[in-house]
Amino acid sequence: MNLDASNLPVPLVQGEGTLSQLGSRVAGLGVSRVLLVTDKGVSAAGHLEPALDSLKACGCDVSVFDNVHANPTELDVLACVAAAKNHGAEALIGFGGGSSMDAAKGCNFILTNGGAMSDYWGVDKATQPMLPFVAVPTTAGTGSECQRFALISDSTTHRKMACGDIKARARFAILDPRTTLTQPPFVAACTGVDAVAHAVETAVTVKRNSQSLEFSYDAFRRLSANIHAIMRDPGNVIARAEIQLGASLAGAAIECSMLGAAHAAANPLTAMCGTIHGQAVGIMLPGVVRLNGEDGDAAAAYRDLTAAAGLPFDGTDRGAVTALADWLSALLHDLDLHRPLRTLGVTREMIPRLSAGAAEEWTGTFNPRRLTSDDFARLYSQVLD
Ligand SMILES: [Fe+2]
Numbered sequence: 201m202n203l204d205a206s207n208l209p210v211p212l213v214q215g216e217g218t219l220s221q222l223g224s225r226v227a228g229l230g231v232s233r234v235l236l237v238t239d240k241g242v243s244a245a246g247h248l249e250p251a252l253d254s255l256k257a258c259g260c261d262v263s264v265f266d267n268v269h270a271n272p273t274e275l276d277v278l279a280c281v282a283a284a285k286n287h288g289a290e291a292l293i294g295f296g297g298g299s300s301m302d303a304a305k306g307c308n309f310i311l312t313n314g315g316a317m318s319d320y321w322g323v324d325k326a327t328q329p330m331l332p333f334v335a336v337p338t339t340a341g342t343g344s345e346c347q348r349f350a351l352i353s354d355s356t357t358h359r360k361m362a363c364g365d366i367k368a369r370a371r372f373a374i375l376d377p378r379t380t381l382t383q384p385p386f387v388a389a390c391t392g393v394d395a396v397a398h399a400v401e402t403a404v405t406v407k408r409n410s411q412s413l414e415f416s417y418d419a420f421r422r423l424s425a426n427i428h429a430i431m432r433d434p435g436n437v438i439a440r441a442e443i444q445l446g447a448s449l450a451g452a453a454i455e456c457s458m459l460g461a462a463h464a465a466a467n468p469l470t471a472m473c474g475t476i477h478g479q480a481v482g483i484m485l486p487g488v489v490r491l492n493g494e495d496g497d498a499a500a501a502y503r504d505l506t507a508a509a510g511l512p513f514d515g516t517d518r519g520a521v522t523a524l525a526d527w528l529s530a531l532l533h534d535l536d537l538h539r540p541l542r543t544l545g546v547t548r549e550m551i552p553r554l555s556a557g558a559a560e561e562w563t564g565t566f567n568p569r570r571l572t573s574d575d576f577a578r579l580y581s582q583v584l585d
Pocket residue numbers: 342394397398463477481
């Protein structure tokens with residue numbers, strides 16, 4: 201890495217084969233009873249065996265909870281809490297995509313502090329210490345391994361609650377690119393685009409600072425240089441490692457910088473129409489870049505990001521905005537994620553409700569321009585047909 205790793209919010213154990221270090225590093229936390237939180241897809245992919253072997257070889261008594269669903273709700277969290285109590289867990293491992301890590305983090309809140317997830321919606325609302333948490337991402341996208349936030353959906357409304365606490369952050373994360381090799385191409389594309397969106401949005405928010413920008417730029421360099429390679433050659437472990445690290449660095453940028461309007465626009469699409477998060481973000485992002493880019497400060501920030509990644513542009517702020525938005529649109533086509541929203545179940549009649557929801561999203565408050573529901577309506581209309 202060419203950045204100062206000591207500034208990372210979570211220590212990263214990175215490289216091919218590092219999964220074998222899971223047991224010794226967990227044992228090094230001084231715990232022995234461990235709950236590994238995952239989903240059935242990950243367990244069917246065969247990644248659990250080496251992880252469990254490593255844990256058992258180091259004296260850990262490990263139990264597996266593999267019932268996490270995509271976009272986990274409080275019901276997933278409560279089932280996980282029951283499993284953790286039943287096992288007498290002293291530590292939690294989130295093993296899988298963002299959903300598994302989010303469910304494990306959510307479980308940690310309720311297990312140690314009681315109450316309901318909605319009690320922790322916001323930042324630093326937990327008063328009691330939490331169990332040690334370890335993250336092992338097997339997708340490369342959310343960057344959840346570097347964040348204090350658990351994203352848990354309300355079981356009824358499906359609105360995502362972002363529950364953040366410094367105590368919920370992982371003690372360390374293991375990034376073994378071999379765990380990402382079995383991702384289906386559609387999953388790799390969606391998570392990859394999500395990571396790209398994290399790098400792009402964090403580079404321009406009102407909360408960005410010199411440290412978060414370093415993460416955003418490094419993430420975008422690695423992601424933009426390798427995302428086509430992993431789609432062309434899924435077995436390319438070197439490119440997979442770069443994408444996995446890029447996604448984590450983008451996640452580290454979110455810790456400080458938060459996200460922007462593409463995520464604010466995507467979340468209601470997921471809640472109302474079930475659109476896959478990465479695809480929804482990817483569809484909305486080019487329009488958001490163009491709209492934000494009408495603001496001079498945001499355009500300059502996009503120019504710095506575009507230059508940092510070495511994407512070609514004419515050297516002007518305006519030219520960088522156009523080049524970046526065009527590159528993002530082309531990426532969506534290249535990854536076969538480009539779809540008119542209408543083909544994903546969105547109708548023109550839904551746009552007022554989607555727009556009102558997007559304008560209320562907390563994440564939108566960090567966007568360089570405060571977008572109104574009318575702005576969001578225009579953004580949705582641009583990609584409806
Ligand atoms: Fe995202």
